[in-house]
Amino acid sequence: xxxxxxxxxxxxxxxxxxxxxxxxxxxxxxxxxxxxxxxxxxxxxxxxxxxxxxxxxxxxxxxxxxxxxxxxxxxxxxxxxxxxxxxxxxxxxxxxxxxxxxxxxxxxxxxxxxxxxxxxxxxxxxxxxxxxxxxxxxxxxxxxxxxxxxxxxxxxxxxxxxxxxxxxxxxxxxxxxxxxxxxxxxxxxxxxxxxxxxxxxxxxxxxxxxxxxxxxxxxxxxxxxxxxxxxxxxxxxxxxxxxxxxxxxxxxxxxxxxxxxxxxxxxxxxxxxxxxxxxxxxxxxxxxxxxxxxxxxxxxxxxxxxxxxxxxxxxxxxxxxxxxxxxxxxxxxxxxxxxxxxxxxxxxxxxxxxxxxxxxxxxxxxxxxxxxxxxxxxxxxxxxxxxxxxxxxxxxxxxxxxxxxxxxxxxxxxxxxxxxxxxxxxxxxxxxxxxxxxxxxxxxxxxxxxxxxxxxxxxxxxxxxxxxxxxxxxxxxxxxxxxxxxxxxxxxxxxxxxxxxxxxxxxxxxxxxxxxxxxxx
Numbered sequence: 333x334x335x336x337x338x339x340x341x342x343x344x345x346x347x348x349x350x351x352x353x354x355x356x357x358x359x360x361x362x363x364x365x366x367x368x369x370x371x372x373x374x375x376x377x378x379x380x381x382x383x384x385x386x387x388x389x390x391x392x393x394x395x396x397x398x399x400x401x402x403x404x405x406x407x408x409x410x411x412x413x414x415x416x417x418x419x420x421x422x423x424x425x426x427x428x429x430x431x432x433x434x435x436x437x438x439x440x441x442x443x444x445x446x447x448x449x450x451x452x453x454x455x456x457x458x459x460x461x462x463x464x465x466x467x468x469x470x471x472x473x474x475x476x477x478x479x480x481x482x483x484x485x486x487x488x489x490x491x492x493x494x495x496x497x498x499x500x501x502x503x504x505x506x507x508x509x510x511x512x513x514x515x516x517x518x519x520x521x522x523x524x525x526x527x528x529x530x531x532x533x534x535x536x537x538x539x540x541x542x543x544x545x546x547x548x549x550x551x552x553x554x555x556x557x558x559x560x561x562x563x564x565x566x567x568x569x570x571x572x573x574x575x576x577x578x579x580x581x582x583x584x585x586x587x588x589x590x591x592x593x594x595x596x597x598x599x600x601x602x603x604x605x606x607x608x609x610x611x612x613x614x615x616x617x618x619x620x621x622x623x624x625x626x627x628x629x630x631x632x633x634x635x636x637x638x639x640x641x642x643x644x645x646x647x648x649x650x651x652x653x654x655x656x657x658x659x660x661x662x663x664x665x666x667x668x669x670x671x672x673x674x675x676x677x678x679x680x681x682x683x684x685x686x687x688x689x690x691x692x693x694x695x696x697x698x699x700x701x702x703x704x705x706x707x708x709x710x711x712x713x714x715x716x717x718x719x720x721x722x723x724x725x726x727x728x729x730x731x732x733x734x735x736x737x738x739x740x741x742x743x744x745x746x747x748x749x750x751x752x753x754x755x756x757x758x759x760x761x762x763x764x765x766x767x768x769x770x771x772x773x774x775x776x777x778x779x780x781x782x783x784x785x786x787x788x789x790x791x792x793x794x795x796x797x798x799x800x801x802x803x804x805x806x807x808x809x810x811x812x813x814x815x816x817x818x819x820x821x822x823x824x825x826x827x828x829x830x831x832x833x834x835x836x837x838x839x840x841x842x843x844x845x846x847x848x849x850x851x852x853x
Contacts, residue, residue: 337648337655339383343390344659354395361388394659400440400489408490411468414442415461417506421515421609422456424522425546431456432488433464440489442468447495454497458515459507466494476731485660514606518542521607524762525755528771533778536565540748540778541755542608543567552782558789560719560726560734561741564748566666567608569617569674572601574749575756576621591632594625613670619650620674643678647671668725676721677714679814684821687713708742715741720810728803733796740788747781 368381416435423430427449433442468490471480525537535548545565556562583593601618627641654661661667681687695705719737727733754777758770
């Protein structure tokens with residue numbers, strides 16, 4: 333599965349630079365597959381042909397994706413009035429709302445910014461059909477960011493500014509009723525947060541609980557960025573893992589077997605995706621959980637061996653599904669950071685290295701309770717692995733390196749965990765008399781998190797500006813350390829195995845015949 337996913341990704345990369353010749357790529361793929369089948373008796377030749385065929389499929393999938401032409405970009409500058417359907421969850425900010433519109437009779441989408449400062453904020457939902465009047469234009473690139481390419485990978489060819497809610501007219505409702513209901517629930521939950529929490533804490537709660545950074549103050553967002561903690565403000569695998577860990581613990585208290593617990597947790601994952609929205613980072617984590625859960629359930633039912641369930645294969649399968657659905661996601665920074673961090677954590681906690689066992693043994697040697705010592709050590713280890721995996725991409729794309737990233741995570745992740753659990757409890761109790769108590773507790777945790785992040789971001793050198801090539805250099809160092817760890821572990825395993833089968837001096841006995849021909853020791 334890992335080879336298949338990497339081959340498919342390599343094919344997408346090659347397909348992005350090849351000329352548009354889908355017929356030739358299709359024939360090459362079919363010919364390679366036929367040759368590999370003919371050589372099936374030679375295993376290596378068969379596997380090589382199979383991986384090449386999958387790479388060609390990746391190239392074909394990329395070239396089959398819709399392409400935004402130059403004529404569409406020219407048309408973008410003439411957009412003034414559009415009628416279409418809202419196909420994203422609208423995101424509110426301090427004085428405007430943003431959403432993605434699918435116009436009628438145009439095969440691409442428009443990113444709309446609706447300003448409403450000083451007027452009543454409009455209530456827009458997924459699936460609303462609207463007629464808008466504004467000023468459209470083709471996206472412009474920034475100095476260090478290909479904004480046009482970023483939007484094009486989402487099928488967006490234009491941006492439009494609408495200066496007043498009076499320029500928006502609702503003309504009906506269409507699309508998925510289920511997605512519309514999920515958006516409605518999300519907006520109601522956000523309104524409850526705004527009702528009970530002060531503005532500063534409410535803005536942070538929007539980001540932590542539902543991935544909405546729009547209501548957060550620029551000062552707090554800059555503090556999170558300088559501390560290297562922006563991943564906490566986007567709902568991702570970390571948030572899903574924290575939530576699922578708590579839910580798994582509660583279900584296992586009642587003695588439920590994995591074959592029952594996994595489906596229940598899977599339903600919770602679907603609910604989160606439904607309410608928060610199908611973000612790439614969240615979708616990756618959900619797919620990883622789905623593949624691992626399926627394997628664990630099959631193993632619990634005795635249909636497969638438990639050792640067949642592989643975290644690496646689950647991550648690779650999740651990546652394959654995401655790229656098959658949206659091949660352009662390979663170039664998205666969020667996709668790269670998400671898979672790099674998860675892959676680094678899975679690698680470090682591979683049973684081959686026995687990291688978790690070493691942490692537990694180290695914690696037992698201290699006079700404090702084992703859990704009190706092991707949890708911070710585990711947190712530091714996970715954070716260090718995630719930082720190592722993402723550092724090359726952060727340096728390459730954002731020209732930044734965060735020396736205090738591990739320390740910042742050691743402080744921020746426990747508080748973020750408490751905020752997520754407290755936020756979930758608050759949302760469940762927000763329509764009960766206990767809502768005020770839950771809100772005060774959540775406000776205190778969020779205040780501590782904000783103060784801690786501001787303190788770390790104010791340290792000299794919390795964010796170092798580095799050139800773009802530094803990302804490649806850091807990536808080379810990380811790959812070297814990974815290979816070194818595998819080599820050292822492999823050598824130590826061979827040494828340990830060799831000494832374990834060698835007898836000690838006290839166990840050696842020499843068998844010799846005596847003068848009468850009898851055998852004696």
